[in-house]
Amino acid sequence: MQYLLDNFFALTITGLTLGAxxxxxxxxxxxxxxxxxxxxxxxSEVFMYGTFACLWxxxxxxGKAGGSLGNVIFWIAAMFVAAMLMSGLIAVLLERFAYRPLRKRNAPPLIALISAIGASFVLSELMGLRQQITGAVGFDTYLRAYVANSRNNTGMPEVFSPQPVFTLVDYQVTNVDIFVIVGAIVLMVILDQFVKRSRLGRGIRAVAMDPEAAALMGVNRDRVIQVTFxxxxVMAGAAAVFYMLxxxxxRYDVGFILGVKAFTAAVLGGIGNLRGALLGGFVLGLAENYGSALVGTQWKDVVxxxxxxxxxxxxxxxxxGESLGKARA
Structure with a gap:
């Protein structure tokens, strides 16, 4: 308990950062x-591919550490573009080849769930075996910087150096902390407004509420589902940028535990609720940090x-507890 009290503000800021x-x-x-x-x-693997896109x-x-503000903005922008494109592409391909054929055959939900788990392992192992795969086709020499040590931790050059901005009691809040927390909130607001106000967003809510009625009203369900993925x-790609910063x-399995925790955050806030996901993420990040301070860092995942x-x-x-289909117009 004393450790929690002594480091309360440090645990709070780092918890909010991870929660974002x-x-x-x-x-x-x-x-x-x-x-x-x-x-x-x-x-979770969609997120993992985004982290590698940032690195690559x-x-x-x-990329090198330091430099002017314009340099830092360039690197961050490049990371966002690469990660969002990569994660968005993986998500769309996942929907097209893993889920849509099952949906067309009216497969039971359990089959789709098994397919999701199988796709998770396939995507993870493809990344973990990238050195062997490129070696089999003779490209490992040319792609050594991207495929070497494919099953080990891989670090990214520091392009955005953490610098203290202000002190909150006994913790120095850095520019990275602020960027991650504020960035997550801004992206959440943009997504919330997209779902509430755009035509595609209304289509997403309509399909979530009643797919059959939406189809009768001219909503292209396949297109809506594709846009949803x-x-x-894209949001997972943005999370990958914040995570790498x-x-x-x-590493190839970085998404496993983090993905389960993100699912926990979704359930905690109310799965199917966009604002609930943000709230659940922040609450989970804080609970993890406070809990590990009380019972030990080795119990962090258990918390x-x-x-x-x-x-x-x-x-x-x-x-x-409010579902996407019941979101206010």
């Missing part, structure tokens, strides 16, 4: 569940999963 990443990944689970009633467990674009362009993938290390069990037992609809 959880929240953005949780949006993908929330969107897909709201429209298809499917838990897309492969979404920085390596390809020869794309938007979820804060953590700076990725998240215990919280998931408690939510499912006592409030299965989550903190906000």
């Amino acid at each position: 990443v959880y929240a953005l990944v949780a949006l993908g689970y929330t969107l897909v569940y709201g429209v298809l009633r499917l838990i897309n467990f492969a979404h 674009i920085v390596v390809f362009l020869g 794309l938007v979820g993938g 804060k953590i700076g290390i990725t 998240a999963f215990v919280l998931l069990i408690l939510i499912l037992l006592f409030r299965p609809t989550g903190l906000l």
Whole structure:
């Protein structure tokens, strides 16, 4: 308890920073569940591919630490473009080849869930075996910087150096902390307004509410579902950028535990609720940090999963509990 009290503000800021990443990944689970009633467990790998896109674009362009403000903006913009494109592409391909054929055959939900788990392992192992795959076709020499040590941790060159901005009691809040937290909130507001006000957003809500009635009203369900996966993938790509700026290390299975925690955040806030995903992410990040301060950092993951069990037992609809289909117009 004393450790928690002594480091309360440090634990709070770092918890919010990590919670922002959880929240953005949780949006993908929330969107897909709201429209298809499917838990897309492969979404964690969509995030993982975004982290590698950040790493690869920085390596390809020869990123270095320091430099002018314009330099930093360039690197961050390049990371966002690469990660969002990569994650969005993986999400769309996932929908096209893993889920749409099952949907066309009216497969039971359990089959789609098994397909999601299988797709998760396939995507993860493809990244983990990239050195062997490129070696088999003779490209490993040319792509050594991108495929070497494919099953080990891979660090990204630091292009946005953390600098203290202000002191909150005993913790120096850095520019990276502020950028991640504020960035997540801004992206959440943009997505919320997109779903509420745009034509595609209204289509997403219509399909989530009543797919048959939406189809009768001229809504192209396949297009809406594709856009839903794309938007979820783009948000996961943004989360990957924030994660790499804060953590700076990725690997082929980085999405596994983080994806489960993001799913926990989605359930905590109310799965199918966009604002609930943001709230759930922040609450989970704080709960993890406070819990690990009380019982030890080795129990950090346990805290998240215990919280998931408690939510499912006592409030299965989550903190906000409003589904995407019932979102206010």
